[in-house]
Amino acid sequence: MNIPEYKHGNRSMNAILDMSRLTNKGKFDLSALPTPEQLEMHVDSELFLWLAARERFYTLLPVEERFELMGRSPIEWENNLICCIAEKIHDYYCHQRILEGNHESTSVPWKDLTDDKKKSNLDAAAELPVKLGLIGHGIRKINKKDPFQTPDISDDEIEFLARNEHERWCREQQIQGWRYGQINSVQNKTHPGLVPWENLPENEQKKDRDAIYSLPCILKEVGFSIYRVETYDEINENLIRKIAVTVHQDYCKQRTLKGETKETNANLVLFDELSEEIREANYDSARTIPRKLKLLKITLQKSMAGIDPGLLELTKEEIELLSKWEHTRWNWQKILQGWVYGPDRNDDKKIHPYILPWFQLPDNIKEYDRESIRLIPLIVKEAGYQAVRKEKEY
Numbered sequence: 001m002n003i004p005e006y007k008h009g010n011r012s013m014n015a016i017l018d019m020s021r022l023t024n025k026g027k028f029d030l031s032a033l034p035t036p037e038q039l040e041m042h043v044d045s046e047l048f049l050w051l052a053a054r055e056r057f058y059t060l061l062p063v064e065e066r067f068e069l070m071g072r073s074p075i076e077w078e079n080n081l082i083c084c085i086a087e088k089i090h091d092y093y094c095h096q097r098i099l100e101g102n103h104e105s106t107s108v109p110w111k112d113l114t115d116d117k118k119k120s121n122l123d124a125a126a127e128l129p130v131k132l133g134l135i136g137h138g139i140r141k142i143n144k145k146d147p148f149q150t151p152d153i154s155d156d157e158i159e160f161l162a163r164n165e166h167e168r169w170c171r172e173q174q175i176q177g178w179r180y181g182q183i184n185s186v187q188n189k190t191h192p193g194l195v196p197w198e199n200l201p202e203n204e205q206k207k208d209r210d211a212i213y214s215l216p217c218i219l220k221e222v223g224f225s226i227y228r229v230e231t232y233d234e235i236n237e238n239l240i241r242k243i244a245v246t247v248h249q250d251y252c253k254q255r256t257l258k259g260e261t262k263e264t265n266a267n268l269v270l271f272d273e274l275s276e277e278i279r280e281a282n283y284d285s286a287r288t289i290p291r292k293l294k295l296l297k298i299t300l301q302k303s304m305a306g307i308d309p310g311l312l313e314l315t316k317e318e319i320e321l322l323s324k325w326e327h328t329r330w331n332w333q334k335i336l337q338g339w340v341y342g343p344d345r346n347d348d349k350k351i352h353p354y355i356l357p358w359f360q361l362p363d364n365i366k367e368y369d370r371e372s373i374r375l376i377p378l379i380v381k382e383a384g385y386q387a388v389r390k391e392k393e394y
Contacts, residue, residue: 002051002059003043004066004074012042050075055133057081062140084222085125086118092214096207099340120172127168128215131161132226139224150284150332151216152228152291154325155357162208163197169208170194213335220336228291243286243379244279245271250375281333288329289376292322297390300380309386312377322376323369324358330369331355 006012019034030052039045051059051074058066058074069077087110094107110118132138135157142148173194181190193204216226248271255265262268267278274282290300296318303309314322334355342351354365380387 055129060138082125086121088218244282312387322373
């Protein structure tokens with residue numbers, strides 16, 4: 001269905017199905033397709049087989065953005081994109097190792113990498129559409145007129161993709177003749193990392209997680225954002241501002257009650273006096289409210305005039321679920337703004353001690369996220385909306 005054109009419309013689609021070898025087949029795979037010569041009568045056979053082989057960046061684009069490539073070969077466009085992404089994957093890897101004080105032999109400029117290491121990065125870049133497809137995400141071009149939204153990728157999905165990346169790397173190394181060994185030896189082609197994910201040391205697992213965390217940043221640098229392929233009710237930007245201001249006012253109230261002042265917390269100012277980075281963080285949080293509520297099968301509807309919609313009640317379990325989601329959103333927001341994890345906060349160097357998975361956070365820090373979630377029912381009501389739970393299906 002992703003092919004741009006069938007030469008004879010529906011007749012070509014039917015002809016391809018009729019020519020396919022489906023007898024005794026349990027599934028429709030590449031081996032069941034007609035020969036390239038047969039396909040060429042109905043489609044661009046090279047492009048058709050390329051699209052059928054695996055998930056591509058091209059297929060992750062919204063349909064309207066694919067039309068913008070008309071006149072350009074999708075294969076050539078994709079190959080150029082993969083080369084750009086591969087080089088940036090390596091740059092991020094080197095940057096992370098430098099932050100850790102670990103100067104590995106592969107932490108060299110792209111031009112100085114060996115061919116097999118370049119191929120490894122190219123393979124990782126080409127595999128990215130498969131990874132995004134596994135968690136139901138697509139890509140779209142960043143439009144300066146529309147607000148950039150942080151990714152909606154959970155901690156569990158990060159772990160799943162990190163494991164997936166390690167397994168891909170193991171397959172790649174084994175194809176190249178490498179095997180497990182306690183010593184990393186180029187001469188003997190042995191590597192201690194060629195083990196199942198569960199047996200991989202935590203510091204090595206972290207490298208794979210870091211690789212996944214870097215992907216939205218890399219895609220942003222080449223002009224694309226990541227989004228979950230599903231629709232949900234959106235709130236207009238005027239309402240978004242109202243929600244964002246309310247969120248910030250509550251933040252100031254809570255921090256003031258805890259004894260903080262403008263001298264100890266530079267963000268205890270009026271909303272419009274906040275830095276652009278912090279204002280955007282509040283806007284981004286506000287934009288995700290419909291998505292958060294949809295996780296609980298709750299939709300937003302405009303309240304009827306003169307009728308009190310009542311206040312949505314969230315259970316303790318629901319608050320915990322959405323708090324975890326909100327912290328993940330905050331993590332992505334910081335990462336995309338160039339922040340990194342470090343044990344001691346340094347705003348000048350963009351280092352923060354709480355860019356961590358939810359399960360590693362101290363409970364007093366988790367409470368900040370819970371406070372923001374508890375505020376949602378009041379925000380929704382004050383904004384003139386009614387939160388409606390979907391009835392249970394029996």
